[in-house]
Amino acid sequence: MRIAFTGSHRVGKTTLAEEIAESLPDYEFIIEPYLQLEEEGYLFSEIPTLEDYIEQFNFSVEQLQNSDDNVIFDRCPIDLLAYIYAISERKSISTLYEEMTTAIAEIDLLIFVPIEKVDLISCQESDLPNLRHEVNDILEDWIGDFSNEIIEVSGTLENRKKQVLDKIANMEK
Secondary structure, X not given: OEEEEEOOOOOOHHHHHHHHHHHOOOOEEEOXXXXXXXXXXXXXXXXXXXXXXXXHHHHHHHHHHOOOOOEEEOOOHHHHHHHHHHHOOOOOOHHHHHHHXXXXXXXXXXXXXXXXXXXXXXXXXXXXXHHHHHHXXXXXXXXXXXXXXXXEOOOOHHHHHHHHHHHHHHHHO
16 A cells, blocks of 8 residues: 655644554655655755755655555655645646646555644744645645545544554555
8 A cells, every 4th residue: 555644844744654654564654755855965945945846746756656555655746736836826737736646646545634723733933834824725625636545634643643544444454
């Protein structure tokens, strides 16, 4: 199974993804494109630019296309396209949207980690809270457009973990 986490920044995606990876030792855990590109020497702007997000988007699409089964992705192309859409003043992204749709068709379970109504994670001004909310809103609008198995998680880390593991167990039946 290919499992991918989606959501804005500072919502607990990585923490949850790491917990799920620990619970599924037969799965390979793929860190988010930003960190992989950084390890490979890509120099990001202090505040990521449109070009930075496009680079991550392309890398994420490539990750999906080159992956095998039993993989957990900390981030996927839908997130990165939402950032592109948000910061490019909502210019036409139809070609990228089609590319993203094709890529995420390979995902068996998409786990959406939204900003909670009572926000569980603090977001400092330096963490771009307006962008965080805008991307969250875009993802909430888009998430229903896909035929993938999707689960939206909420609550504490333990509650979220249980929701995901229960969903995976039901899918494996």
